Amino acid sequence: MLPSDLFYIDTVKEYPDDHMKKIEIAKKEFNENARPELSTHVDNMDDYDTIILAYPNWWTTMPMPLFTFLESYDLSGKTICPLITHGGSGFSNSLNDIAQLCPDSNITEGLAINGDDVQSSDTVLEQWINKIGIN
Numbered sequence: 001m002l003p004s005d006l007f008y009i010d011t012v013k014e015y016p017d018d019h020m021k022k023i024e025i026a027k028k029e030f031n032e033n034a035r036p037e038l039s040t041h042v043d044n045m046d047d048y049d050t051i052i053l054a055y056p057n058w059w060t061t062m063p064m065p066l067f068t069f070l071e072s073y074d075l076s077g078k079t080i081c082p083l084i085t086h087g088g089s090g091f092s093n094s095l096n097d098i099a100q101l102c103p104d105s106n107i108t109e110g111l112a113i114n115g116d117d118v119q120s121s122d123t124v125l126e127q128w129i130n131k132i133g134i135n
């Protein structure tokens with residue numbers, strides 16, 4: 001794979017470890033179309049052509065901090081590769097949402113991995129990377 005950097009999208013507020021509490025907070029954020037404040041920022045986004053955007057499926061789309069992230073930069077002309085983990089619903093609406101937030105980006109075929117299969121997903125990940133041509 002080409003040289004790459006790993007960047008962790010993090011928020012000012014901490015999400016609780018407790019699953020039910022997290023579900024409730026995420027549901028409220030989704031219903032309110034919230035934009036939770038981020039605590040991490042890419043200072044040199046211009047240096048990157050390709051972004052593998054990895055996120056879990058929360059309430060039928062990306063976690064709302066991903067909306068904040070995508071709106072924080074001018075990603076036009078860049079290639080975005082959606083990589084989602086989920087509990088059974090696959091991408092849900094996340095691909096449409098990414099396309100709406102980044103209308104001038106090139107969005108590749110995505111890869112959806114069930115959260116239960118993450119530990120055994122090396123081969124599908126490699127096949128996907130080869131298929132979309134970012135190897």
Ligand SMILES: Cc1cc2nc3c(=O)[nH]c(=O)nc-3n(C[C@H](O)[C@H](O)[C@H](O)COP(=O)(O)O)c2cc1C
Binds near residue numbers: 088
């Ligand atoms: C707040 C919240 C909402 C979720 N909503 C969905 C959903 O709508 N559809 C789905 O397939 N999985 C949903 N899940 C399951 C996660 O997508 C799944 O647990 C995750 O991708 C696995 O990664 P993890 O181990 O980092 O949590 C949700 C999980 C959380 C915490």
